Amino acid sequence: MGGVGIDDVARLAGVSTATVSRALRGLPEVRESTRARVRRAAAELNYVPSPSAASLASGRTRTIGLLTASFSRWFNRNVVEGAEERLRGAGFDVLLHAFDFAPDGSRAPIDMSTMRQRVDGMIVLGIPLSPEERLTLDNLNVPIVFVGTGPPDHVRVSMDDHDGSRIAIEHLAALGHRRIGQIGAKLPYDAHWSSASERHDGTVAALAALGIDYDDTLEAFGDYTQEGGRAAAAALLDAHPDMTALFAYSDEMAFGALEELRARGIRVPEDVSVVGIDGHELSGLIGLTTVAQDARAQGDAGASLLLEMIAGSNVGRDVRFPTALVDNGSTAPAPAVRAA
Template identity: 40%
Template sequence: MPAIADVARLAGVSKATASRALSGRGHVAEETRRRVEAAAAEIGYIVSPDAASLVTGRTKNVGVVIPFVNRWFFGEVLEGIERALLAAGYDLTLYNVDGAGAERDRVFGFFLARKRVDAVIAVGVELAPHELAALERRDKPVVVLGGGEAGASGSARLGIDDRAVGQLATEHLLRLGHTRIAHLAGLGAADAPLTVPGRRRHGFLDAMSAAGLTPGGRAEIVECEMSMPGGHEATLQLLGHPGRRPTAVFAASDEVAFGAMRAAERLGLQLPRDLSVIGVDGHAYAEMFGLTTVEQRPSEQGRLAVEVALRLLGDSTLVDPLPDSGAPLPTRLVVRSSTTAPQR
């Protein structure tokens, strides 16, 4: 089996220089680095991750905590993270957790805090102060993408302005002339105002209040699971009283919106004549459904989360300021055929 000494001899450098060139740690002239890499490729030498971690203290592995892997938004974010980590020479360890419980405690108390990951990216997971503190004590930088605010000094938060998104979506319906507007909010939105569903609900209320249209009861805000079945079931409930039917619905996600559209059609309503529907995400199927939506770019958000994690680790060549807790990530309103003015 080839050794680092064989690479150094073929490249005409010392073992220390060959090690620095292949590990990426320490300064090596670019021409020398290319010569060492060519020598390693010629004899089939592969850097041992375990040996490299002993020298650098790094595992080249990032832990990713995510609540769902079977929903479009999270799948897109995960794909962006994976591509960016692979391009940077890092591995990914995935932890699928949501809510509280013994399984979550094991993930944060042992697997992430004690085992060998260099940094943690939490996607749409509300991190408790003690979870952040445990990671910070062990010098694990944390990037929170969506979800609650990151509070530890070694952490950063990325995300869109979900409250502004909720307001923008509702204002679009108001500008079309709708006054009976319902909101399909995510579960727990009312009780957890700092979550993504909670912020979007606040944005809806902000826009309605500014228009002098304070919602008048549970019928106008229905909480549901952020999925197509959740949106379908909630819309059947919402539209079950013909005398109080809204003329427009703001769904907290595109998947909820798809479910709402299918439920309305099942009840014999014509879209958008009888009901306008707007969502949030920019789902890959939004154009096929003709769905008006506030579009975000989850795959790009995943890439940015990796870039921030690498900068916190000091393993990035970029010197721009961190795109963390400052300006929100971009969104845009995309108008399609699912929204129109209400019938007189």
């Protein structure tokens, strides 16, 4: 039958075009009885979904924009892999727009014009945006999902950063540590909703709950890289020779801290304990205790939510993934006295 479209299938099956799109593409939240009815209607009409985006209730390019910082970062790489697998399985291409932060945390402004009229939706991965960038992004007029960090008025997928910090601090405090250094991350903008900010706030809240005074001189900043973590650890060790523990906001920064400690002949964990966040695949090999998260699953979830939004569904605003402490041997009871 010539000229058959998704609207014809929807009328025959008695459902919306969005439901037809979800049913024929195997997306979730479609009852099996409804999916079967849609498939029968499509077969009766000899309807074949077009490879173009005209087969969707919304969207015209069958391409998803993915905005991310450097792929060299463990979290970003794993999220991208999870998102790409889900999107390509649904017949979508991915248009990647990646960039690097400078060592001081700054970066060039992001040019969103490259995405205009080229994408059906956007995934923004772990990037605090300026107000101007957020406005330009919203003006693309496509569904947007933030993964790893994001403003509260958008759909977000992330670990519970606040709780991740609590788990790390409570673990160290239970071992008797009170002089706990933190390796945070600099931000190009005052983004109170960023992962770094959430982890900082979680640390401060956990210390307060445990009756430990927060000392801002015990916090130094890296850039989510091993080199940045090592430099931050060096600064903290020079300033606080009595420090007995380090909590880094990423495993890669924690790897740098371990490198600096061992270069100075400081034993881990006998002299200084170290905890990271991520669950990096090398953490067990290196012997780093970490608060683990499933980054790949977050990418998959973000892509799945975006596909639902493109198909016309309403989705929940916040999806939070649980975390868990994985003890790989880099923490121990605090020493009675530690000095340089």
